[in-house]
Amino acid sequence: MSENNTKWFSLNLSNSKPKQQASTCGCGNTSGGCGGHQNEIRSSAIGDERHKDGFEQVFDVQMDRRTAFKKLTASLLIGAGAVTTSCSVVADEKSKEKAQIDWEEQFKGNYKLMSDEEKKATVDRLVRSYELRTNKTISMTSENAQENVLFGYAFNISKCQGYMDCVSACVEENNQDRNSEMQYIRIHEMKDGQGLKFDEADDNYYHEVPAEGHFYLGTQCFHCDNPPCVDVCPVQATWREEDGLVVIDYDWCVGCRYCMAACPYDGRRFNWSKPEVPEDEVNKNQHYLGNRMRKKGVMEKCTFCVQRSRKGQNPACVDACPTGARIFGNLLDPNSTIRWVLENKKVFRLKEDLGTEPKFWYFMD
């Protein structure tokens, strides 16, 4: 319906305002879990709409619009483009709630600087927005980094056979655009006896593996401790979290691609078109900084599956690897496997001379 909307969360349903006027936000910025009361909102909202047989909803003033209007006032001075986007949404005569969510999302702040309540509010809005659009419920979290956690990764070159199961698992887990076949992980096929010759390696092979006389090495975002991509971002849309993950606020990114030029490891990807994932393939277990749906014109990258790792699980690539070549864990936990690898194997990192301090080590048996 609203194909030409620039936002990924184009809503296809027209809904009246939620009934919960007592709540602090259109999507339910209440302290309770959003899952329960959102179902309630949806059903009643749709019922309302049918009852009214049209779109004559009342634009109800809700608390969180204070923020929105504060930002609106400011942006009116400068963001003609932004205002147009929002206005066109209103002009479409879509539901008021959709308009309000879009409006608040357009003028929300940088996630990095949000308080926990604001983080929750935007997550709730995004969940509600998805629900309005597809009638399906997703679960999205805004879990912060835990204390005493620093994530690290090790890759066993001897074990990798180039099956690329990690790549498929990554694409499915992280809802990457299927049309452009975006992949965070690249597996480089190298010739035995020549060392690490990346320029002669093939990172796009289509043949049976393991190929005779070759070995395999995977690269992805290394989550550097001193990430060059973070410094160059003009709007701080990308940053290093306390647990070492280098993340992006997709809604704050302006799409200048300076970080891409600054990354020495080919770790970043750009959404050149609107990313699309078939509805039944969408991973609905999402994190704001991780695998939630992206929009066109923003950067994205590996987050060590923040939606999994912060829950104590391994990233999808680690679990998918059939040979056990991938090891992930907490560097600050002396009993973790990753620590054992670092202490007992001869490990190395790529391009160490650049001073980026990757948290991604390679080793051999």
Next chain:
Amino acid sequence: MRRLKVFKSLLIDSLDVITHGSRKYHLWMGFLTFVMLVGMYCYSIQLDQGLSVTGMTDRVSWGLYISNFTFLVGVAAAAVMLVMPTYVLKDIDFKQAVLIGEGLAVAALIMCLAFVVADMGGPSVLWHMIPGIGVFNFPNSMLTWDVIVLNGYLFLNISIPYYILFRHYQGKDANPKIYVPGALISVFWAVSIHLVTAFLYQGLQARPFWNNALLGPRFLASAFAAGPALIILVLAIIRNYTAFKVENKTIGKLAMIVTVAAQINLIMLVSELFKEFYAPTHHSESAYYLFFGLHGKNALLPWIWTSIPLNVLATVLLTFGKFRNNFKVLYFCCFILFVAIWIEKGFGLIVPGFIPGPYGKIAEYTPTGVEIGVTMGIWALGAFVFTILAKTAIKIETGKLRYKKKDSQ
């Protein structure tokens, strides 16, 4: 109050000036408008479908837009070559030409900003970059420095000529105590805009082709060759088509500047080539790709091998006073020098930075029609802005446009 009145009258008068002109003028403006419209149409396609309509990919993530941006920053910086002697060294020769130079700077800066916006994935959220409302990552990101210096330079180059023209419009002399400090600042500022733009690339350890201490100085040298070369060409056109007097001496001095800058640029080029090819390392691969091609991929060869001979030819010709003082040869040299540096500082600089990629992957870049359309549109926008500015300025400077003059007639 009176100032507002004069300003209103100036606006109305200049509107009158820019909408009237010879048949050639109307054809020119009509042509530019047409190209701009085509550009806008192409941009609407890009907005609708995303940057996938351009030739850029994850492997080569900056292309024609950023190339033109880089080059035009240099053109804008070149206005300083006129500002410095005129306002600071009190060299009377340049006084006539300086307003043209500053108009050129304004047009170039507008093109720069347009190219940056065209390159953005999310132009609707550009407000994130506005200090106070958004988050301005200053001083960490060189891009924020660039935003500051470009907008500051734009302000200087609008305000100084505006003040002077505003005074002249009223038949008064401009007070040097007001504009000379501004001119002095803009001299330093011009150097900074180009240096900061060079640092944008120079500071990336990921791209050895750019991560090179000579990049900044070479930017300056090539800018001070290409910019004044363009100014010479523009002055030549203005001299031919308007009543505006530009003395031979002025063009001669500009030619001198172009020559010296082009010579320095050539010396630096030799130094760069020596470093890349005498003892080639892994980091020289981009240069190999640019000049000779790598593994059969050689899309940039025709460009760079057009640029280098033109550059050398122009520099050699200009070095000899006999050729330089012959205006026909001078104009020819300026033109080929401009083209050579556009190639060299455009995609001769930006594209090889990405090739080969961080892991040696060679993926080539070819701009698409949409991308070229937008680029031409922005160039037409620049020419359009400049024509308007120059036409008004010339009318005021030649005394044809004066406050209240119409009433007395």
